[in-house]
Amino acid sequence: MLLAGCVSTKSAYTREQVARKLQARGGFELGPVRAANAPAPPLPNLQDGLSEEETVGLALTRNPAFQADLSTLALAQADLQDAGLLANPVLSGITSYGSAPFSLALNFASDLLWQRPGRVGAAQLETQRVAENLVSRGLLVGRDAQVSYTDVTLADERLRIAREAIAMRAEVARIVRSRYRVGEASELETVAPSADSLRAVDDYYRARRDARVARLRLLTPLGLDSMNVDSVRFVVTPAAAAAVPPLPALLDSAYAARPDLWAARTGIEAIGKRLKWERSRVFSFVLSLNARLNDPNPVHLGPGAAIGLPIFNRNQGRISRVKAELEQASWQYLALRQTVGLDVREAYVQYEQATQSVALWERSYLPSLQDALRRSTKAFINGDFPYVQVAETTRQLLDARQRAADARADQRRALARLRYSVGGARF
Template sequence: MNASRALHRVSMPKAELAQALAVSLTLVLAISASSGCHGPEPVSRRGYVDGELARRLLHPVGQVTGCGDTSIPPSVVLEDGLTEDEAVALALWNNAAWQELLAELGVTRAQLLEAGLLTDPLYSTFFPLGPKQLEFTATIAIDAIWLRPIRVRAAELDLATVADRMVQNGLNLMRDVRLAHAELLRAQQQSELATEALELRQEIAGFAERRLQAGDISELEVTTLRIDAVQARADADRLNQEALLARERLRVLAGVSLLDLPLTAVESLQPVVTAGPAEELVQEALAMRPDLRAAELAIEAAGVRAGLERRQCMRISGLIDANGRGRDGFEIGPGALITIPIFNGNRGQMALADARLQQAMRNYITVRDQIVLDVRTSLIQVEQAQQNLTIVQDELLPSVEEAVGLARRNYERGAVPYFLVLQSTAQFLDSRTRELEQEAALRRSVAELERSVGRRFLTAPQHVLEVVPAPEVDGEGPELPLPPTPPVPSAPMDAPSAADDGKGKLPPSELVPVAEQRNGAGGRVITAIARISQGIGRPRQPRDRPDTEASFQPTDAAAVQDKEKRPTVVRSQPPAGRPVPTSGFRLTGEKMD
């Protein structure tokens, strides 16, 4: 009873109460509308990452897929083998780690959105109950308004930093995929050669057993050849397992580990390395590497944040206070809420921002020195691999090919034993294995160099856009699929051949049938010699040399059938009307017009 009377005594008229509530509600709505519940959508940087990768290494990122989904790019045709470019395209579309890194762009983009939003106003109300009159207060952070451009600038720099880091991560992924593809290709080719070497060494061991029974050689010599055959079998098994492991590693990097897809690596055109001196490449890398650009942006972002923390040492908020019954009735007026920087002063955050700025500056030096090291070491590796491959192809292989040809011709005349043919052929297989190792080393070093500089070294970039017939390459270029050559009918053993010069030399089409009639085992090995001389998985055309006959290019039916079984390397050209993209930078790092 007393409480109701007290409430009646202090209560304000209904008209004034309604007016006060209406004013307070209008004020809250106005402040909310001015601050805004939705900020502008920040620009996504995924297109920037896509464009940079396409400009630098001719590979776009690809479309956004669902979590756990696997998509095959339309330019990838797995039935004819997996080229290096197709493997990279698969990885950019499906690699799980790469997709996880790209999701960081969304996180940074959300942080930019948060930086652009203002602090929500604070509204408090005291209801007129008991002796208390109606009061309300609205508070809005004024410092958040004038600090908003600085926060947005720092967030934009963070987003640009993450985008450049994503470009570098894309370069790293491409490098890893190309290394895995080169390893799989080497393992496949060496596995084929190891199978041939095993057959030959088994033939050598069997031939030695027969000579031992005839009393021509000692038991010690036969034991050595038996050991060689066992080692050849172990090498064949090991290389076959290496091919399986390399295929699984490439499958995981390509993002198709759960799909039963045929992944058979096929050769691509070797890039033409047009790199200049090491110092020019270093300057180009310093101008093009996205991780160095990201380090620069990180320094700028850290500097902006250091300035922001100094401006946040004192917080200022605006107040609007009103009461329902003052001296003149309903009263409303402005006010301010200011922090006094006596004890805290945001000194801890300022020191933290300064330390992060120093860390960003040190990180820039670290990244710069690492780029210089990467370029110089990868260039040395490329030069060494090219030199080793040149020695093998221009000096070692021609000598071994000549020895194989001489041994075969002399064996056909009956001048040398069959054992010498087998030994020279085994040396040829060992030389081919060394050539494959050097080719793989060159592919790996070129991939490292391109990643170190930040662009492809191509004089005529190739695109995996559509399947077109592969052109023929003259000279010592990579071997491309050629139309099958019809087999040449072999002449009878006693019939004279048009290619016979009267000195016991036989053309390749007649060599295998004659050898098979002379000796069954010898015929199989001579067939293997013909196939080896053709080059199983060999990335270069056979060379015409004055001391070697054309027997290194057999046209018999067995060789043609083996040629047809080899995977087809299909390359594609840019569509008509589309300009061929280039790196966009000169060796000096100057932007091209």
């Protein structure tokens, strides 16, 4: 019984342990602990641009929602500390009255001693579950930051393509007007190029709006919404070819390493501990030490005990509830395992398709369309080619550049989702 009262309430699952797991799984830095009213962490040097790695670091250290999630670990540790506390002994006294002597009684609920290991064990596992969930949450924050960063770089690429479209269509319109002035083209032929130029300007305005919205969506969770979003430059590093393992290996890695799956399994184990603890509460046992003070005689001490007989209340309600929670947690684990498998398969298919699209557009379509536009523009200047063919080739080239940019962004998004879906693998 004394050994049961000495069960440790110190948890190995601390913020430092969460930080080490985030670093090992995703290469992410959690940053130091700070209060809500403390100054925000310093920003990196924005003069040379904001990289994707710096964006992830800012998301993990400046995102208020994630900082609030980290507070749940302190709550779990407080619950663990509370689970290890024993009830204070109760001292009661009865004053002398008539022939009744003055008496004292010291009562101690000793049943908490053998209940304590089960209660502390359940709280320890709950702390572990919370820590694993925080690792999963940190990986998710990093993934979302990477996806948002890709959205910003894609929006900037679309804006650049829109600028090129204005220049290309303006040049064609200038050539048509020049031919009209020398009598080689009719006035009607100048209408379509001018309309195309105006549409290119409108496309540019839309692309600029989309770029600003994408920047706001990225910078607001980082606490940078007060900055001029157009002043922040984002550094795009060329995507290195990732050595993605085959799908069966990815599934095995996800089932073994996903922290949310670990958290679900730990939660089931914690509920099992709670079930044992609830069953141990059927009996209650109170030890007492009584003392009587008689005038002619010294103090008389006598031990005593009170045992609660489980005749009517055998804690059936709490035991049944924990059993139901155990059944629910088991089904939730199976559902989560299915979701994990779907996440891996979906991200893998998306990455394969995006990789094929990148190769298709960059190696085949773009070079051929660039050559076709160069030759058709030259023929149009010489008067050997109608404008409609130049306009169609220009449209196809701009569309190909847009699709190539979309494919590169899809590839980066899918890779970020694939890494998260397998538990933060660094491939």
